[in-house]
Amino acid sequence: MKAQSPGPSDLSFRLSPSIPARIRQAVRSFRLSFRDFIFPPVCLGCDDREVEPGLVCKTCLDALERNPPPLRPDRKSDILHIRALGYYAPPGSTLIHELKYRNRKSLAGVLGKSLAGLLVSDGALKQGDVLVPIPLHPARLRERGYNQSELLARQVSLLTRIPVNNALRRVRNTRSQARLKDAVQKKKNMAGAFGVCPDADIKGKRVILVDDVTTTGATLDSAAGTLKQAGAAAIYALVVARR
Numbered sequence: 001m002k003a004q005s006p007g008p009s010d011l012s013f014r015l016s017p018s019i020p021a022r023i024r025q026a027v028r029s030f031r032l033s034f035r036d037f038i039f040p041p042v043c044l045g046c047d048d049r050e051v052e053p054g055l056v057c058k059t060c061l062d063a064l065e066r067n068p069p070p071l072r073p074d075r076k077s078d079i080l081h082i083r084a085l086g087y088y089a090p091p092g093s094t095l096i097h098e099l100k101y102r103n104r105k106s107l108a109g110v111l112g113k114s115l116a117g118l119l120v121s122d123g124a125l126k127q128g129d130v131l132v133p134i135p136l137h138p139a140r141l142r143e144r145g146y147n148q149s150e151l152l153a154r155q156v157s158l159l160t161r162i163p164v165n166n167a168l169r170r171v172r173n174t175r176s177q178a179r180l181k182d183a184v185q186k187k188k189n190m191a192g193a194f195g196v197c198p199d200a201d202i203k204g205k206r207v208i209l210v211d212d213v214t215t216t217g218a219t220l221d222s223a224a225g226t227l228k229q230a231g232a233a234a235i236y237a238l239v240v241a242r243r
Contacts (some may be wrong), residue, residue, distance in 0.1 A: 004223025041231040044098050044107065045091030056110050060091040065114055068120075071242060073217055079209070079235050083122055084242040085114050088213055092241040096212050097124070100148050108148065113241050118238070119160055119208070125236055128208040130165040133156055134223055137170040152240070153210040162208070167200035167230075168223055183216040190222040196230040203231030208238050215243040 041153055045060030056064075066086035073079050086092045095111065100105040102166065119125045133149040141147055150166070157164045172193045177186050196202075207227055224235045 004091065008243075043091075044104060045095050055104075055162075056091070056095065056108060060095075061110075061114070063090075064092045065118075067118060067121075068242070071214075073221065077217065077221050078228040079217070079220055079237050080124065082123060082214060082217070082220065082237040082239065082242065083118055084214070084239045085118060086241055088215075088241040088243040091144075096148075096240055099151075100144075100212065103145070104116070105146060105148075105151060108151035108155050112152050114160060114242070115152060115210075115238055115240065116156045116159035119156060119162075124234075125208055125238060126160075127206060128162055128165070129205040130202065131162050131208050131210050131238075132165050132167050132202070132227065134209060134211040134219060135166065135168050137169045137173040139173050140170075147209050152212065156210065156238070165200065165202065165205075165207075167197055167202050168194050168226065169197050171195040177219060183218070186216045186218040188219070190218045192222075193219075194223050194226040196226060200230065202227060204233050206234045206236070208236050209234045211237070211239045213241050213243070215241045227231065 041055075043055070043057035043060055045056050066085050068084060068087065070079050070081035070083055088096075095107055099107040099111065119128075126141070131153045133147060133153040135141075135149075136144065136147045150164070153164045156162070170193060173191050174189050177189065209220055209223055209227075211220065220237045220239075224232075224237075227235055
């Protein structure tokens with residue numbers, strides 16, 4: 001694995017506020033160019049290929065955007081179909097891990113752009129009225145500092161003009177689904193996990209749930225059931241990867 005590039009302050013002195021702004025900007029640009037020359041930025045998906053500009057190389061983007069056919073849940077689900085960019089394997093799984101656990105929030109822009117492209121190519125999803133990100137419990141949100149699903153949803157919204165509606169709230173601090181191997185355990189873990197926010201306006205709306213990963217679909221199903229009870233007309237799901 002290549003060494004992480006140092007920040008600008010690692011290679012420079014502090015610039016005096018008395019220096020004219022245009023000179024300070026020129027010095028900053030030189031520092032960044034020098035840093036990238038010494039430590040060229042590498043793809044966050046493969047940690048190998050140099051990328052200029054961007055965060056993910058074209059090879060990894062092409063590998064990520066497999067666009068498998070819609071996943072149709074069983075008849076007990078309130079979700080009509082689920083679309084994923086690809087399967088949960090490198091580079092997708094690597095990028096998701098970087099986004100969720102290593103504070104690489106800028107990856108939401110890269111992944112969100114790909115999700116937006118998938119959405120507008122889907123006849124049903126592009127008719128959606130609102131994007132509803134899967135929420136984190138407040139305790140988890142405080143710990144992480146951001147909700148990766150909301151970051152993805154907001155990027156998709158910027159590119160598709162479909163508004164984000166934080167209609168759901170996490171009412172139970174559930175165990176991590178990734179640590180549960182059994183589908184029955186996952187479903188039980190997510191039972192009653194969500195509630196609808198008092199100011200949610202989803203009655204009669206076509207809702208697109210947004211999340212990073214789906215495995216058994218237990219999280220999406222629980223969220224969809226809550227939205228259906230609140231009057232949502234149709235529910236779909238858009239995720240980065242599916243297992």
